[in-house]
Amino acid sequence: MWAAARLVVTQVWPLLALAAVAVLASAVVTVTTGAIATAQAAWWLVRVAVLGLVGSFALHETMHLVLLRRVETVRTVVVARDRWRVSITPVGTMTPRQVATTALAGPGSCVLLGLVLLPVDALVAAIYLAHVLQLLPVFGDGRALVHAALSRGLVDDDGAPVSPSPSPPGGPGR
Ligand SMILES: [Zn+2]
16 A cells, blocks of 8 residues: 555655755754754755655555555556656456546545645645646546546456556557
């Protein structure tokens, strides 16, 4: 279940390293000079990069994974990463409804948490709320919803991994 979150962290470790360096540097500056401007900048970076981006993508992908694992007809879930993103590919069969539910779980969980965070930290909340954009058909989750709306599920006829968000041959996946 933590596989997706772990891969997200692996994917963005330079960002996390940068945030850690910024926090350390600002701590040194704050302690030695008493100036808090650097500390404020470092805190901004931590909020946006770590709490916002890494946190939201880890939640997004983990929720896809958690729901896919509950579908009994999905034999395995392949979690992989390439240069740009973490991809989650179920292998097995799914009904259109299951495709739609698992596609919605990622962006939906981020939007819900974004609404909760809004009064606490609007900047971090905005990053979570922005996940709603992934429901547009140009993104994998949006394509999966369109796919499900056309009453298509996940069909596992040849044993090859089938994505709930199939992309054109040669095109990008989710
Ligand atoms: Zn997604």
